[in-house]
Amino acid sequence: MPPTSKIAELENWLVMKPGDLKSIRQLVTRLEHAPKAPGSAGRFSAAQEDIVTSLGADWRADLFEPEHMVEQYRAWLAALRNRGVSLAVPIGQVFSGRVLKVRGQNAYCGVFLDFFKETGAIPALCNDCYKVQILPHDLRAMFQTYALLLKLDLPNDNARKCMIELRDGIKFPYKAYIYCDTVDDVRACLQAFRDLQAKHGIEGISSKISHGCSEYGQKYPAFKFPETDDAPEFVPDPQWPAIEKAYFRSIKLPAQARDSNTREHVSLRDVFAFCTWVKYAELIGDPTSKAYAALRGPDLPQQFTKRVRSQAKIRRREMQELQNTE
Template sequence: MDIYIKDVAQLIQNKKYSEAITYLNNLTEDIKKNPTSFFLKGLSYLYLNKIDDSIDNFSYAINLNNNNPTFYFYRGFAFSKINNFEKTIEDYEKAISIKPNAAEFYNNLAGTYYTIGKNEKSIENYIKSIELNKNLKQPLNGLLNVLSQTDEIKYNDSNIITAHKDMKKIQLYYSQDKFIDDLQIKKLLQDINKVLDKNFNNLEFDKVQTYREQQQPPHCNRHKKIFNEANIIPKHCFGCYKIQIEVSNIVELIKLYIVFDKIKFKYNNSRKCMIELRSGVSGNYKGLIFSDSIKESNQILEELKGILKKNFNKNLNCKIKRGCSEYYVKYPDYNRLDNKAMEYDEKWKEYEKEFDEKNPDLIFDKKSNPTSEGISLFDALVFRNWLAFAKLTGDETYKNISDQVFHSKFVEKHLQLKQQKN
């Protein structure tokens, strides 16, 4: 028994899922009807994205052994892949009732509640996951994201919640007609550090972008997966434009963050500020504003240039781009903004249709709320990663705004990878 389990587990680990199923089908009848056999077959079908077959086999395993939390957990995950969140929650909660100290179970349950817009339940379960395993990164990332999109937080029994609420009390002073002084940024970071140092010794956070999402995100995970798997640019991306604003240093990036937090656009455009860790992509610090057409982008850019000139006392490098930078290497004409720009290949439509039929979870519209205005704990921890990046890249301006030196293993690792590839 142990030998076949080891063999199948090895095949699954090596991503030979079809071979694992064949192996299981060729076992003797008594072994094939063992709950572990059904579970391993369900796992193989899950990784092959054959969700109905996966659920069937997990269910067979549960019928034979209804006291194994892992069986319920993976069936719940399979249900989430077809957007059956009622069944997902039911299975996750059953798994938790059997094994109440599994941090991963609470993390997945929290993520499901976030997906359907139940932020309070999401927060509660993320915190439980963190309490059970402080080294697990996913629940912290998930919790800080949900907090940044929740205006009224009832849950109080957590230093993370306390820090986030204190962070939201910090005022961002801004006028479209006034220069943003460096001393204002230094004072902002001092206020942030007081909150962080009071509540945490060293809180690692592996995010380097701040978001102001006003609308439903446009299924970017779906689009990038299609491109990575088939070298196809999805049709949606041919109507996706962004204004890219490049700034020179960490001080200007935090100033741009303030502008993005406070500025109001007619179309409620989403925007983000980021450091650049991708190989082959130029620039260290940038902000992006997303729009649905060149006309809309031009209108925003015309309005924005005058505001930025006053806020920064100089002209910033602003330009309109199309879609994601990753597409440009394969399709250089995709980034053209004239009448010679690449157009969508209608032959790709059938692939997209088949992809969506196999991956309904990637086209599900999450019930997420817009990002709340003002500093969040998410933003504050991203700032520290930006400061670590500045030091690592030789941007000495960080010394003008921060008396503390910060380190980030995440940023350091990705910078090394970027330098190796470049």
């Protein structure tokens, strides 16, 4: 089915079932990279068009200034209200840059993590995954980090993302990553990010190099990126390749949907993510969320707010820990 046909089908379905969160998620995901639907297929498509037209000529640069970001957020929420979009799905991550590959191979992070949780084995491809880990100290710095990643000019257009942390036992509330597959590249990307941060005079953001997913380093501390020259070298279990081969023999991995996550505009999915970040920040007691939270975005499911509230004290402490390192 052509992308616009599926979008129209979902729009029509949501007229009848406006509370179907699964369909809302499918729709905003499809809208993000879909060609413009002729005649606007419905209220979600129309809201995205309004969001796009609200952007200034240099909208990426505007996002560096907190006051401008608040006003832009106000305009995006107005687009949702005007089109009758009153319910959002929680979206924690926003992506840009090329689609993630490691050594030229697609990286199926969710599938790889499931494999790790079931077997305790780290997929071989993950040994070559290095990341610039960026830790914004609060919501204001999170939005500035988002702007920095959009403006960051990298020779390989490395995959990158901003996210809120919802996993139990994984530290720090706000995060961003730049993905690399060599140590030289990750060091170059870290320096490029820090240079751009300094150029714009942005504070309240920590950054370092990390190796693979956080869960790997929790179980196998030697897997973490070494911070000293005398750190022990990680040696994978020699049985892991056979375990991995047997596990994935019967699993059909999806084809890559596109080559890049970079877009020339902010999408409806992005705005849902920003609403999610704002609610998250409000719930964990981040004082920089007040100007955004006062604007009252769309409703989010109670399951999300309950989950964040259960982590709120820990996230506040982690936020303060980062701020105390400055």
